[in-house]
Amino acid sequence: MLIREDEIRPTFGGHEKFVFRNGWLKKGIDAVRVDRLIFTRDEALVTLGVGKNMVRSIRHWCLATGIVQETEGTGLAKPLAASMLGERLLLENGWDPYLEDMGSLWLIHWQLISNPVRAFVWPVIFSAYFDAEFSKKQLIVLISKQIEQLSIRTTEGTIEREIDCVLRTYVPAGGVRGQANEESMDCPLAELDLIQAIPEENLYRFNIGSKPSLPTAVFGYALFIFLLKRLQTRRTIAIEEVLYQNGSPGQAFKLDENSFVDYLEQLEYQTSGALRINETAGLRQIYLTDDLAVSMENRAYRLLDDYYGRD
């Protein structure tokens, strides 16, 4: 019953060309908690108060961000259910149901980077360019190659729509950063200011460097979830892997080496040394205690629990 990672087939176009808007994830998870098959019903238009394509888009974004999941069912449509993270974050008494905390936006961004099935282009785009600047044309070539390797048939139009969706997620429509708000059609993730448009040169630029709005807890959550898949048997991992690999926290959050190590040091302090930076013969490694290694997922959630319960 195990699904091997190499069997994962990405899906495209689920967003229906919409980026997700303020309130969509909450709307989606609340509706699913009342009716697990809401997205297959005509009533969804009324319940969610949007048109047919937006209903499909809300479903997509709830699944792509992993705040809801497909469950087993007997019918043609799989019933959805809130995920563990979705429940903790978005229920009325949850961590931050209205995503008012910048930490939550970073968390949602990390969720997309970690979903190669429904947000296939995300980790690819975010991990491919160690240089800051890139063009849309470069992205199209990059994604086309990746898709070719997976022997998936698709069209250039499909690829372009995926890329447009990523760009519109992070770049405000007006091009003015820090302006995404409740009334706008922009994705709340535009507030993260991760990608800037340089329209005069037809280029985009990643904002690489320290991220004052990224809480150590969210960095730590992402790091632990990343390590969970890699440190089943090992206890050490080179810092370079976690900083530069495809889908790594370093690439997801576009950190430079200094700010990355800063976070690791804060985490070393917050975990009372259960995670340590270790330097041997010029090779810097992250070292985990056995205790942390066997409870990494719990610790990941506990970091967020502490963060949101901080006041």
Added chain:
Amino acid sequence: MLIREDEIRPTFGGHEKFVFRNGWLKKGIDAVRVDRLIFTRDEALVTLGVGKNMVRSIRHWCLATGIVQETEGTGLAKPLAASMLGERLLLENGWDPYLEDMGSLWLIHWQLISNPVRAFVWPVIFSAYFDAEFSKKQLIVLISKQIEQLSIRTTEGTIEREIDCVLRTYVPAGGVRGQANEESMDCPLAELDLIQAIPEENLYRFNIGSKPSLPTAVFGYALFIFLLKRLQTRRTIAIEEVLYQNGSPGQAFKLDENSFVDYLEQLEYQTSGALRINETAGLRQIYLTDDLAVSMENRAYRLLDDYYGRD
């Protein structure tokens, strides 16, 4: 991402030799709703108030009856979540949270018959003998053959433990039927009186025939779920298939042909003819309208909704 039915690998021994007891399913689903990873934690012993093996057994029975499901997770243990059926049946304001209605026991029984992964021997045993009597030895031969066909390695001891578990589920320990109650160690399903022991001859006997305690709604739910997997394109099915096939409602509930047709006639009435019995040239078939065919799962749940809301 589709799991084909032929890829399903049965699991054995999850019950830890315990049949499920009164209150276990409710206990399990309630605990999972508070903490999706409860079964992986040491606290489970305290939360559930039972020993370590029983904790594992409760987890098994919750999964085998499909009242909870595994969800996607990042760690080694998959988080569990209440299923759609589990929520509707067992929540405080659910249909019958304490399984006080015989209909609920029939429903739980049907769930086991429908779970070839975690209750593999159930549909096999219940569908193999059209004669009423069988011995434990016969069951061992039967199951061994089935397992051989799947190229699964196991031991005769494992097979015997599975069969013992099935027999103890339906045959009260004292051998006296209709005596399963809250204080006893028997499985509540013993009340269904589906299997009787004939100790003097070392045999068991299926109770084949009409089942006055089986509500039409539960029969109908089972029938619709069974048809859902078979009538994706067709609109008719021979009554024999639904009566005699492996895992069919006829075999699950050990009905004879007359009582089976009685249920179909009641269902024809209750669905205002959306399901009809049709006889052409001596071949009796079940016929579904398009309208029923496309909404079969909803209709299945609605039957139960109406049944439990009847008073």
